[in-house]
Amino acid sequence: MTPRRKTRQVTAGTVKIGGGAPVALQSMTSGYTHEIDACIAEVRRLASAGADLVRVAVPEKRDTEALPEILAASPVPIIADVHFHYERAMEAIRAGVAKIRLNPGNIQDRKQVMRVIAACKERNIPIRVGVNEGGIVERRNKQQRAAEQHSLADDYSAGLVRLMLAKLDEYLRMFDEADFHDVVLAAKSIDPRIVIDAYTAISARYDYPLHLGVTHAGPPETGRIRSIAALGTLLAGGIGDTIRISYAADPVREVEDGKELLCCLGLRPRTEPELIACPSCGRIEVDLFKLVADVRHKLASEITLPIKVAVMGCVVNGPGECEGADVAIFAGRGKGIIYVQGEKKRTVSEDAMLDALLAECRALAERVARGEATLKNATDAPPAGAPSPGSRPSGRRLPLARG
Numbered sequence: 001m002t003p004r005r006k007t008r009q010v011t012a013g014t015v016k017i018g019g020g021a022p023v024a025l026q027s028m029t030s031g032y033t034h035e036i037d038a039c040i041a042e043v044r045r046l047a048s049a050g051a052d053l054v055r056v057a058v059p060e061k062r063d064t065e066a067l068p069e070i071l072a073a074s075p076v077p078i079i080a081d082v083h084f085h086y087e088r089a090m091e092a093i094r095a096g097v098a099k100i101r102l103n104p105g106n107i108q109d110r111k112q113v114m115r116v117i118a119a120c121k122e123r124n125i126p127i128r129v130g131v132n133e134g135g136i137v138e139r140r141n142k143q144q145r146a147a148e149q150h151s152l153a154d155d156y157s158a159g160l161v162r163l164m165l166a167k168l169d170e171y172l173r174m175f176d177e178a179d180f181h182d183v184v185l186a187a188k189s190i191d192p193r194i195v196i197d198a199y200t201a202i203s204a205r206y207d208y209p210l211h212l213g214v215t216h217a218g219p220p221e222t223g224r225i226r227s228i229a230a231l232g233t234l235l236a237g238g239i240g241d242t243i244r245i246s247y248a249a250d251p252v253r254e255v256e257d258g259k260e261l262l263c264c265l266g267l268r269p270r271t272e273p274e275l276i277a278c279p280s281c282g283r284i285e286v287d288l289f290k291l292v293a294d295v296r297h298k299l300a301s302e303i304t305l306p307i308k309v310a311v312m313g314c315v316v317n318g319p320g321e322c323e324g325a326d327v328a329i330f331a332g333r334g335k336g337i338i339y340v341q342g343e344k345k346r347t348v349s350e351d352a353m354l355d356a357l358l359a360e361c362r363a364l365a366e367r368v369a370r371g372e373a374t375l376k377n378a379t380d381a382p383p384a385g386a387p388s389p390g391s392r393p394s395g396r397r398l399p400l401a402r403g
């Protein structure tokens with residue numbers, strides 16, 4: 001893992017983004033914001049799943065009118081997602097949202113963008129400024145549109161990254177003019193390679209914190225790989241201060257996968273059981289898939305500690321994984337050997353493996369609660385969050401070549 005890149009820090013309500021703060025996990029509600037009860041319920045589900053911030057769309061006045069009630073009931077800071085209508089941004093700011101997502105490119109009048117910036121500056125509300133592959137090419141000005149399309153013709157990926165940087169430069173000039181620097185940047189594409197290139201280039205050019213995401217990634221079954229390829233690569237390279245995984249599905253799944261990604265990379269402390277299991281092969285002599293599924297289900301419903309549990313199929317890798325887990329089993333012909341914190345405990349028959357493993361998990365959890373044991377995840381994991389931020393960077397741009 002590369003140490004995290006130092007950035008400026010912005011504050012969205014109770015959540016700090018960048019400047020060494022832990023990578024913030026965010027998601028977005030999928031329902032209508034003006035359906036207040038349903039929106040609050042969805043915000044709460046996302047927060048319970050682990051979201052640090054939740055974004056809501058405010059396309060209509062009735063959506064911003066719903067914000068005070070939603071904000072009052074939300075356990076996490078709320079971000080207003082604004083497109084096209086600057087009035088929605090102004091209403092959301094007055095309602096007290098913690099952050100605004102704004103694409104200056106789709107707000108027609110520059111004066112209106114400046115008014116939004118001034119209102120945010122007055123209330124210390126950060127703005128996420130984004131460029132998105134789907135909407136980056138100019139639509140209103142035909143000449144400019146033709147020029148931008150032409151710039152993408154030869155080498156689409158490189159051309160798109162250049163265009164993203166050029167647009168961000170253009171937008172940020174407005175923010176510079178207003179001396180407003182509570183900015184978070186984003187540059188999303190459906191192609192993970194472009195996402196990696198774009199954020200790498202942006203991180204070399206600006207010291208603003210970055211919001212990572214792969215846009216329109218699709219359903220979790222396909223979008224998961226697309227998203228993790230890009231976000232995992234960037235985070236491992238020290239780039240990224242807040243993330244959103246976006247799926248065409250219940251957004252709780254975005255939060256679950258985002259949380260797991262951050263836990264896997266040591267960027268977030270694990271709070272729930274971690275299950276390690278072998279893939280099974282021709283050496284297997286028990287029904288391992290069923291055992292793994294049953295253990296996973298039971299752990300999720302019964303154990304609230306970050307206990308590391310291993311379920312292994314045979315002696316090849318079983319003992320090694322068992323010794324590194326809190327509670328583990330490795331199977332042999334019709335039986336399994338249980339380990340607890342590296343020590344062999346007992347041998348059980350195949351039909352008793354699930355119950356015996358869970359009994360050991362519960363017993364260990366009780367010992368942890370009494371302060372008599374420490375979990376592997378508490379001693380192995382890198383510290384939560386990020387390295388010390390050091391001093392706050394003072395420059396807005398880094399002196400690197402534009403391209």
Ligand code: SF4
Binds near residue numbers: 284315317
């Ligand atoms: S632990 Fe044993 S059964 Fe499982 S994949 Fe490895 S060799 Fe195969």
